[in-house]
Amino acid sequence: MSIPTLKNLNIVQTVVDWLDERVPLKAAVEFAGHKEVPVHKHSIWYYMGGIAALFMGIQFATGFLLMFHYVPTFEGAYASVQAINMQVPFGWLIRSMHSWGANVFILVLFIHMFSTYFMKAYRAPREFTWLSGLGLVGIAMVFGFTGYMLPMDEIAYFATKVGVDVAGESPFIGPYLAEFVRGGSEIGQVTMNRFFSLHVIALPLAMMGLFGLHATLIQLQGISEPESIQKLPKAERKYEKFFPDFFKKDVFVWFAVFVAFMLVVTMKPWGLGPQVDPAAMAPIGIKPEWYFLSQFQALKLFPAKILFFDGVHVAMVFIGTVFGSLAVVPILDSTGKIPFISKFATVYGVIFFIGWLFLTIWGSL
Amino acid sequence: MFPVWEVPNIGSGWVIGLIAVLHVFISHFAIGGGAFLAFTEQLAYKKNDDRIYDYLKKHSKFFLLLTTVLGAMSGVGIWWAIGLASPNGTQTLLQNFSLFWAVEYIFFALELATFLAYYYTWDKLDRKTHLKLAWIYIGISYFTLFAINGILTFMLNSGGWDFTKGNIGDAFFNPSFWPALGLRMFIMMALAGIYAFFTLSREKTMDLDVKAYLLKYSAKWLLPAVILGPLFVIAYLFTLPEPTQQVIINGLSTIGVGNFSIMAKAIFMTMVFAVGLFGMVLAGPYLNPRAFNTSFAVMLLAAGFGFMFTEEWSREMMRKPYVVYNYMYSNGLRKFEVDKVNKEGFFNHHKFAGAELTTLKPNDELGKGQLMFRYQCTSCHTAKGNGYRSMKVMLATRDKDAIKNLLTMMKENHIVDNKGVAKTMYHGYMPPVVGHQDEIDALATYLATLNSDPAKTTTAKVESSNS
């Protein structure tokens, strides 16, 4: 670095240079610019990962703030959430953002998952990007489940109870699993401790770690192109640098999505039901959150007994297999060179998507 | 008094609101966009750059089509809508400002004529003369802004103006006049920039460097709003009536439960839209003009419309429950008449309602109550369904006695002690219910039938827990 004289002193440049000698800034920017984003008519799906990242950020930030006032006890939780909603300045806002955000986050993840699936972005060398992504959806859904219980209003309590009871129906391990999750035979303070520490410590760490892997892989491998674009002659394929070009578009879209999000958050602030009375009967028609509805509905469709097996057990194995197939089918199609498997993956995806949508809607009726 | 206009389910408020905001969104462009044309033409003249001239010709065509066709249609739409929904409000406005409206119309005609002259002489006049036309257009359109601003601010904040013998000049230059004028100007300039993004994004043949240059240039039209806007907002808030200020401050931090939650929500969203627009313009046309396309431009227009909507809506809410502050309520009731109507009885006082009452059977409590509701509440509420401020939803589980209590409270709505502290929590957003006790009881009877299905009310309770 040359010593600045009064004549050529440029403050910004000097600071940047000083920093760059200690922290490899320019190398980082160059690394980020190294990745190229294809520009074509399906490019809109490339925003989904970024939007998911935005909501991950919103969840971490608002969750952190909620912890300033939330009291994780079986008896005190409800009152603390009530206070957040009514007394804490802007508490209503933070809570509404966190609760709506959880739902929008998962919705965006589903869109991201299906779009990368249908663009066949999971193909070699991106198998681990896909698998880490699946892990992230899984974590997000557990986030949702554990978070849902925390306000301890009527629906929170009973939806959790139903959820844990369903898990308890899994073959072989079911009862042990339910017992372990509850920390006893009933939902109580110990359950709360477990849900809370999962929700605020274990899951965030897992999500950050897995997202780190996901993002690093993407950075190293670049963004894939769908087949239809790969077939085009080189001259017709356009690219732009991820940083700063695509990133600025990302930021634009973030602001747009954020405003739309805040519209819902503000106009329909997240409510709080009546306080739970665990001794009372569960109100009729308790349903899980929408992202568990497809599984919930599927469960109901199985008869009580199938041959020698319990219907529920068969159902649990079936549902597990269907969701597990999301990790298997893309791996089978990872070369993309076997036309039959490639076709099969597409058709399978369509059936999965329609089935999932259908069951979710049916379940909500 | 006139009959009341009813729009099933959406409620007349929303209809007026949408048409009005569309009109505002366009008519603000007629002024801000005019300034944009003039300043940009000045720039083209100075640089002697044909490429900017070419763009301005296209932009002015867009301007002409939008402001005349859509602008005029929505303008007529507004009068039609407020005329029907609140004839008394319109009457007061016309009476007090007839001179201004007349002048306004003359200026509007002048504005249009000047713009037509401007538009059709692009290639006929020499550049210097043409530029002068642009400045004349600004002068005229700026005057319309001036006039409209006086009227709108008066409706929100009539100060201590006396309706019988006050001086019209004092009404016009009311305390909010200057801050509001500044704010409108900044908003108009910002909108001019946003519309320019749109026409620029449609340019397919333009030189990319010129396009990038003009996008960055248009982005700078948002600067006054960004830098001076917040200061003027604060100044403006200080000129509002004290109770309105209080409601805003309390409402914002406790939006979920505050009495005036809707107003607080509208104000809050206005701020969110402003911040969002700022971020979008910065990341989009300003920092990344080369990647800018029509999708981004449409998103910016949508955000701009959202801003206008929430901003105008906040202004409307601040004036609730009045149409003309401290003088006439949204349902047409005049403040000074309240005691008189309570003494005379509502149906004796209100000719149209009274006439309709005679068409009912003598003991039709329900019909009478429904009439009360039509005339006193529908300017802000729908009855059934999940529509705009639906009574069915808001009353939920309340039974007839609870509703009677509520109406009794609403009757005392306008009573404040000498410090301005209200006697009831409904003060500040609903007009008082007026009429004899039996008339009010009929209203209670009617309201109680809206939710008489007990099965429905219990499920509503469970569902409301996560919404």
Ligand code: HEM
């Ligand atoms: C915390 C949750 C997640 C975040 C923040 C995230 C973020 C991102 C980002 C920023 C990208 C690059 C831009 C794009 O293609 O959209 C990306 C790509 C990708 N993501 Fe995710 N993602 C998440 C979850 C998932 C999930 C649930 C899946 C699928 C199961 C998934 C699969 C992929 C794949 C296969 C790519 C590569 C796309 C390509 O190269 O064309 N991700 N992700």
